[in-house]
Amino acid sequence: MACLGADDGAGPVTWRLPLLTRRTAIASAGLTSLGLATSLPASPSPAPDPSPKWRRGLDNQRIADLGDGRFLNPVLSGDRPDPAILKDGDDYYLTFSSFESYPGLLIWHSRDLVNWHPRKPALTRNIGSVWAVSLEKHKGRYFIYIPVKASPQNDTFVIWADHIDGPWSDPVPLSLHRHIDPCHAVGEDGSRWLFLSGGDRVRLSDDGMRVTGEVEHVYDPWRYPDEWDVEGFAPEGPKIHRIGQWFYMLTAVGGTAGPPTGHMVIAARSRSIHGPWEQHPGNPLVRTTDIREAWWSRGHASLVQAPDKSWWSLYHGFENGYWTLGRQCLLDPVEFTPDGWFRMTGGDLSAPIAKPDGGTALPHGMALSDDFSTLAIGTKWSFFRPDPDEATRARVADNTLYFKGKGLAPSTGSPLLVTAGDTSYRFECDIELAPGGTAGLVLFYDDKLYAGLGFDAERFVTHQYGIERGRPVNPHGDRMRIRVTNRQHIVSFHTSGDGGKTWAKFDRGMEVSGYHHNVRGGFLMLRPGLYAAGPGEAKFRDFRFTALDD
Structure with a gap:
């Protein structure tokens, strides 16, 4: 179940795995210069074993499944x-916040929780920046x-389909303007x-397509000690699971970014969907406490039962030193205890x-x-912040992407982007101008922050800090x-003027x-991608991506 479909009748199953020794990861120089390295408690630990290595898959990208019955996070x-x-x-189906990338809400598929394969996006029309969603199945229909x-106001929408691959309905607004992170639950x-968010809830109609009452406050989340370094209280991302005779609620507090020690997972439980909710005596269940840990700002957790009936939790976290890679998907084993907690x-x-x-292990990644x-x-x-007709800019023929120019630079041109998950990589492409x-080619965060290299028929254009800078002479033409x-x-x-036979460093x-x-x-x-600006269609051929071993 995602947040909650219906009780599958499975009671708590104990899955025992000893706590793992922490790896002493090197704190980034940036944190040290900010004074964070000395403000956080350092956990004593023995000399670590050599860092484990990921297996390599398509384009040499890292994959979690080590091929020996073990996996190494992140799973995605x-x-x-x-x-x-x-x-x-x-x-198992999985999707993530897609924010301003469209098409959005790409659905991933797994049969073992470790190997994931992409299917199709569920959202094609730009309705704004998409935050944390709830993926559900109720009475045979997906929601x-x-x-x-x-702008002009926030909202929560619902879409539905009779098959996980769609077609998905048009988004229907629910007029919930002051909340985020909905979680569907069945009492x-x-x-x-x-x-x-905030410990609130609202009743849905029987068909799940509209709200039928007022928002009500039902839960006061557990509060951390004042001396902890966090981004802010910000209770969000509630996930409701009915397991046995209990409803369990997992919530994220502490802020999803900011200090590496901020984001955390807390839990509560109730015999009824209507409460009262009892706080977990072990809160927080997950929290980064030392900047030398492998993963920072861990939170936004769900529970899920594996094929062998063991229980696991999926949540996100930043890789130590790599905020640029965004929040990656992590898988953590769960143990239920005799008192009904976990x-x-x-x-x-x-x-x-x-x-x-x-x-069954599906082919992982793409x-x-x-x-x-x-x-x-x-x-x-995917496009960044596309206009309604953005898809008409791109077409393929004869192994060539024809990409119609837009705007004058990446900031106004809705570039096409991919999601790279390695700490080092290389990408290249043959480009012919109109x-x-x-x-x-760009490394693109958003329209105000990007880097890259472009050209017109006479000069290069250097992109740095989200602005266009030096324009040296282009010796290669169009x-x-x-x-x-x-x-x-x-x-x-x-750059190369002979199709990649010889290269000159810029x-x-x-x-x-x-x-x-x-x-x-x-x-x-920060995402790799390509852009086209100005009149006509630029031609892109043979885009190659290679993850590099650090």
């Missing part, structure tokens, strides 16, 4: 925030409840509810963990390289191949570790 790397999980028989930040009496047992998630038994034989928008590629046009290398935030550019390097939410806001990640 890159920006996968606010995971919404649905157990549907032997299948997604979608909180949106938009012991069959009533349907949305639990909301705890997470994966420690700081830095070490390999035994996979749940059973299930290649980001693209020969443009098909138009993979919505799975591989007369009078400009095109190039067609060249550009390569961008991002190695642990150090960015370099190479005389401008960059450092992009500050291109992230704690600097800019927006809850996004």
Whole structure:
């Protein structure tokens, strides 16, 4: 179940795994310079074993499944925030906040909770910035409840489908303007509810398509000690699960970013969907306490039962030193105790963990390289903050992407972007200009913060800090191949006028570790992509992505 469908009759099943030894990760120089390294408690630990290594998959991207019965987090790397999980028989479906990327709400599929394969996006029309959703199945129909930040006002929408691959309905507004992070829940009496941020809830109609009452306050979340370093109280992301005779509510508090020690997971329980709610005596269940830990700002958790009936939790976290990769999807084993409570047992998630038994491993992930034989928008590629007719800008023919120019630069051009989940990678593409046009490759956070290299027929254009800077002479004319290398935030550019046979290093390097939410806001990640500006259609051929070993 995601937040809650109906009771599957399974009582708590104990899954015992010893707590893992914490890895002593190196704190970033940026945190040290901010004084955070000395303000947080340092946990004593023995000399660590050598850091475990991920297996490598498509495009050399890291994958969690180690092939020996264990996995190493993250189970889905890159920006996968606010995971919404649905157990549907032997299948698991997962989606994430997609914010201003469209098509959005890409559905992922698994049969073992570790290996995930993309299916189709559920949301194609831009309705605003999509925050933490609720993915549900009720009486044979799939629902997604979608909180949106938009102008002139925020709202929550619902879409539905009779198959997980759609077609999904048009979004229906619910007129919930002051809350985020809805969670669908079904009471012991069959009533349907949305639990909301701040400990509130609202009644839903029997068909789940409208609210039928006023928002009411039903839960006061557990509060952490005042001396802890957090971003703010911000109770959000409630997830309701009915397991045995209990309703369990997991909530995130402490702020989703800010100090690495801020975000955390708390829990409460009740015999009834109507309360009262009893606080977990072990709160918080998950929290980063030391900046040397592998994962920062961990929170926004759900519970899910694996094929072998063991229990697990999915939540997100920032990789130590890599806010630029966004909040990645983590899997933590759960142990139920005789008193009916539960705890997470994966420690700081830095070490390999035994996979749940059973299930089938699907092919994991997807290649980001693209020969443009098909138009993979919505799975591989997405637009940033698109206009209603944005999809008409892109078409493919003869292994070429024809991309109509828009605006004058990436800031006004709705670039096409992919989600990269490795700390180092390289991407390159053959680019041919339309007369009078400009095109190039970017590392894009949002329209105010990006880096990259573009060109017109006469000059290069250097993109840095979200502005257009140096314009040295372009020796290649209207067609060249550009390569961008991002190695642990150090960015370099190479160009080739002979299709990649020989390369020249461009005389401008960059450092992009500050291109992230704690600097800019927006809850996004730094994403590789391509843009076209000005008149006509730029032609892109042979996009190649390669993750690099650090």
